[in-house]
Each structure stands twice: as C-alpha cells, then as structure tokens.
Amino acid sequence: MERYFQPEMECASREDMVALQNEKLKKQVQHVWENVPYYRAKMEEKGVTPDDIQSIDDLYKLPLISKKDLREAYPYGLMGAPLRDCVRIHSTSGTTGKRVVAFYTQNDIDLWEDCCARALVAAGATKDDVCQVSYGFGLFTGGAGLNGGSHKVGCLTIPMSSGNTDRQIMFIEDLQATILCATPSYAAYLGERFKELGMGPDDIPLKAGIFGAEAWSEEMRQDIQNTLGIKAYDIYGLTELSGPGVSFECSEQTGMHVNEDHFLPEIIDPDTEEVLPVGTEGELVFTSLDKEGFPLLRYRTRDICVLSRAKCSCGRTLIKMKKPKGRSDDMLIIRGVNVFPSQIEAVLINQGYQANYQILVDRVNNTDTLEVLVEMTPEMFTDNLGEINARQRKIVEGLKSMLGLKAKVTLVAPKTITRSEGKAVRVVDKRKI
Template structure:
C-alpha cells in the first residue's frame, strides 16, 4: 500500500483546485452565518461571502491570530452548536491562555484520515505495530496518530508519553515497527535504549513519525541511527485539527499539505501580503472541511516555503518545508533575529548534545545571550585549557551563524530538564512585552 487515499493524494492540480474553490465558498458562508466573531472581522474589512468565489479571492479575507483565539475563548469561534461536537482538544497554553478547539464526529474522521495518510506514507500497513508515544489527553498528538493508526489497521499501542523503560519493553515484546512521538522524546528514547545496552538492530522499528516541535536534519540523523528507523516529519497544530495537516513521504523532501482540507498561503509577516510560491514567509492555513472550528486564514507564525514542483512519490499536493523558525519565538537579541534552531544546528554539527537552553536577559540596556550546553564525555578533558578552548570554539561557531557573541556555559550531562513532551529551550527574562 503506497497511498491511503490515492484518488485524493494523487489528484490532478485542477481537481485539487476545484475542490478548494467549491469548499472554500461553502466554508466562508458557513463561518459568516455561524461565527459572529469572524463575521465582524469580515464586515470591518468590507467583505461579504459573495465576494469569495474561489481560492483566488482568499486574500480578501481577514486573518485570524492566536490572540483572536484567546479573545474568543472558549466558544467565540465555534461554528456549530456544542450538541454537534463530540470532543475538544487544547493547546499547552505555554504562551498564555489556553486555546480550545472543537470537533464534530465528521471532523475527527477527516482528521484521522489525514493522519492515516501520514502513516501509510511512512510505509505503514495493517501488518504494522504502531506505538503512539505522543501525549494523550488534551494534546492532539496522541489522539491524532491513534486515530490514524486505527484507520490504517495497524495494531495500535496507545502508550502516551513517559515511562520510557516501559515504552522500550513494549517495543521489544510486541515488536513495534512504527513509533510516533515528539522528536525530543524520540531522541530521549534513543539515549535510553543505548543506556540499557540494546542495539538499534535488536528493535523492529522501521519508521518514526515525529512532530509537534521544531527539529533539524542533524537531529533526524541522530534519531535514525539511535533507533534504527527512518524518521518522518509530520506537521499540524491544534487550531487546524492537530498533526496530519502535512506529512513527509518517502522522499523526505518537504511535507505534503492535505490540500483537500486546508488551503496554504505564505505571507509576509510584516505586511500580511501574500507571497508567491517558493518565497519564505509565514504559513497561513484555511480549513475548508472542518465544521466545528473552521479557522479562515489562521496565521501559524511558522516561517517556511511552499514547493509546488512534482514529487517523485506521486503525490500531487503542495509541499511545505520544515518550519525554519517561528515568527513569534524568534528572538531579537541586540537587534539580530535569532532562531533557536540555528543554535541547535551548530551544537549538533560540533558534536554537542541537542539538549541546550538559551537564556536571554538585558543588563544595563544590553542584551545578553547565554547558552547552557551539556558537556559530553568525549569533550571532557582533565585540563581547563582544553575544555575552555572547546567552549571558545563553540562560541565562535555560534557567533559566525548568528552574528552575535554568546556566552557558553558547560553543564553536566542530563542537567538540563528533559521533557517527555515539548522542550523548554528559551528563557527570555527581558520582559519586552506586556
């Protein structure tokens, strides 16, 4: 089985466009009629549903941002009566007030289909044993991949995250072939496997589906080596359903966006202007099939590039690059834009642990950048000279990439808090906002 829904995943661009035109028109009408919050935004902009005749008119619609979702909490963007909804999910709330998203049964079915496409693209069939080690609960990760795995017919292990030794025990006893979790948890499982003296080839894993946080190509190679599998990226956000908005195929060159459900745009984050395909900017999604919580032109804050060139996997849906950073967790330090992923890339290239922490502060009106980096046994020396030289070389490499000088602090291995969910990478003490 190469595709889960070949007639959709390999549809002609004209067919995809026809679906998008038709579904968008109906969706805008549905939202206008049922979501006073968005109707007001449209009226402020002087747009009516009649102005939207297809995808080309999308630019006329107002944007939604995370702060709209907070303002409208909890029911303000709900488009059906709660009696039609069967479930909610919620964001972690790390950036402020929680965002709650609602689902009808149909919404969940379509979401599960999206996740099933991702699992099949990673080589999954009903013969596979799929271990879902994303958190279950309000977080969408566990529920999404669990649903997708059921649709594919895999034997599903709804492990949730944590209890790593038990994860590995089940992996061995039940011969898991696919693992789904956050990349930082996958790296942690890989480390634990090594510590337990288990070789990657002793495991039956063939594929991993990792998402919900930014990760780099270097991290992909580390995870692939430590668990003996091929690592696939999956993208999504609670606001648009959850994981499965876009997923990687065997080519591992960008993630196919499920365009029969979502219209993707790239905009200039400063001006809001739509940019042509191939240009880097902020990713914006419009849900065209969701009934309960249909967001139009939702600004993801993820910076990436869309690629419409044909993919050799046979899928015709547009591909998005791995997010290159988030326009909202982008740090501006001494006037320089800094993405934590840039620092991570240098650390991995130089053989340091990807477990790091960035501390930004402002002392006497000057921004300071401190990076806690875990020392590895290979880099340890009994002389101060050698360790300090390594520290200085690392600071220099980071400076070359960022353009600003960091202060490196070497810390003991495993001393930086490891999450079994999302990692806290940045502590900004400057309080530049609010």
C-alpha cells in the same frame, strides 16, 4: 512501491484539486458567515460577503485572523457548529499565553484521523505494523491524532502516551514495535536511553518514526535516524486547525505535503500581510476547508516557511511546505537579531553534542544576554582542561558565525537539563519587556 492512504486526494490532478478547493471554500465561507458572528463581523468590517468569494483566487479578500483573535474569542466565540454537534475539545499547551481551545465534531475527528493515516502510510505503515504512540494524550493533539490515524491504517496501536521511559523501551522491545510517534526531543531521549542500555540500531525493532509538534533541525533528524536505526519523518500541524497531519513528509524527506484538500495554504508577508507567490519565504496562513467545530479562515500560523509545487518523486501532487524555520513565537530577538532555537541546535549537533540544551536569555544593563547550556557527554569529555576550554570556544565561534551574536556557553553535567516528555522547554527568557 509508494503506497497512499487516499490516493484519489494525495495524487489528484491540479485541476481536480482546484475544483474541489473552490467548491469547498465557497461552502465553508457561507458556513462561517452563518455560524461564526465573530468572523462575520470581521468580514463586514472589510466589506466582504460570501458572494465575493467564488474561487480560491478570491481568498485574499477575506480578513486574516491570528492568535490574538482566538484569545479574544475565548472560549466559545469561534465555535462553528452547535454545541450539540461538537464532541471533543483539544487545547494548546498555552506556553505563550492563554490557552487556545478548539472544538471538533465527529466528522472533524474523522477527517483529522485520515490526515494522520496519510502520514503513517507515507512513513511505510501497514496493517502488519505495531505503532507506539508516545505523544502525550489528553488535551494535547499529538496522542489522539496519531492514535486515531494508526487505527485507520490498521496498525496494532500502543496508546503509550509520554513518560516512563523504561516502560516505553520495554514495550518497543517486547511487542516489537516498528513505528514510533513522538516529539523529536523525546525520540532523541529514547535513543539516549537505548544507548545506555547497550542497544544499538540493529537491536531496536523500530523502522520508522513520525516526529513533530516542535521545531527540529536536519542535524537532529540524522542523529535520531542513526541512533534508533530508523527513517525519521516530519509531521506538522496546529491545534487551531486540527492537530498533527496538516502536512506530512514522504520518503523523499524534502518537505511536507500539505493535505490541501482540507487545509488551503498561503504565504504572506508578515508585515504588509500581502500574499506572496509560491516559492517565496513568508508566514504560512491556512484556511480550513472542512472543519465544522472550529472553522478558521485565513489563520496566521506565525510559522515562517516556503511552499513548493516541484514534482515529488513519491507521486503525491499535494503542495509541499519546507520545514518551518520555527514558529515566530519561538523566535527570539536578541540584540536586534532574529534567533531560532533550531539554529543553535544545528551548531551543537554538528559539533557532536546531544540535542539537550537550553537557551537562557536575560537583560543586564539594558543589553540582552544569550547563554546556552550544553550537556557534557562521555564522547566530548577529556581530562585536559585546555582541550575542554577549546571545545567550549569552538561552540561559541560556531554560534557566532551562525547567529552573528556572541553567546556564553556553559557546559553542564549530563541529565541536568530537564528532559521533555512532551514539548521541550528550550528557551527560558528572563527579560522583562
């Protein structure tokens, strides 16, 4: 029996959903026009007024905004509600430049936690579950979002935060935690630690996990599911829109349902900015329909993905998005070839390695170099030098056929690649461009 947190929204008919979106969009555009001078100026520049937006079909008329705008308007330029109504900020990790600061009213937090609760219920969470939130708490949205969602569902919530792996394991065991929320790389790391302690999937009380905040491959999902003996669900979100819970996976595990009553998705051609039909691959753009503190219209996520309206066996009617190939921020252009870290990860896991790797990019004599550091594992080690060399060559060949690029593969000692407790540092780009 599929359960829902808010069935009236999650399973709404298409007509009801569109009617709701139309109404919310008109209101939101008016709200932004009146409260966010930065965006109003962009509308005026394009010759658009709130009157031009009568339904979601008019969405394309609105100007797009990007991370560049967020940086320009930093810190208060895109605040959409008076400071006295805002109660919290969250901020991005700032790995790709200046931090983004987003504002929340109490209502924003409430709706965001509802979104996370939908994700938890879709993963099977009930009041009888013990939910360990191992995302970082603080400026990062992961901990706060899932923690709030878990409260709404009524789980016994462990606000663990990241780090101190042995304590994490102790709480999972002692309190018999059944749901784990973490970044996928941290979940994989916990799995490794369980293995070292001699605990297999049957000894671990967890039954489901909600993992997001970084790109991860289908192969990594299988790996985590097998090691921890759980079903691993993907969750997607951005601080700019609220945090985790913009979309979430159901039992079908074939894409994430977008909470489109709050976040209206579009796919555009990243070069021409033209809107593309559902089912076409392109850049994901979101309009937040309810956000008060930080109401972004047509925000370019830089995530490359595909939307689908195919009927889902879980009964939800919310539109689905495929797992993004990776944020275009994560995308590397090496010798003119687009490379996503998730592609490299897939090759490694397919060949029996752990998802512990690091990608080093450099430029030597005007040519880009790609090096992948891979940790040696007990399973892959042999006394035979020739055999190890052959395995190393196999990775090089695997990468070559996946990426069309020759990479240098370096085998390193176990645990030498820094383990992430929050987001993994997968890429070190030393090129000075």
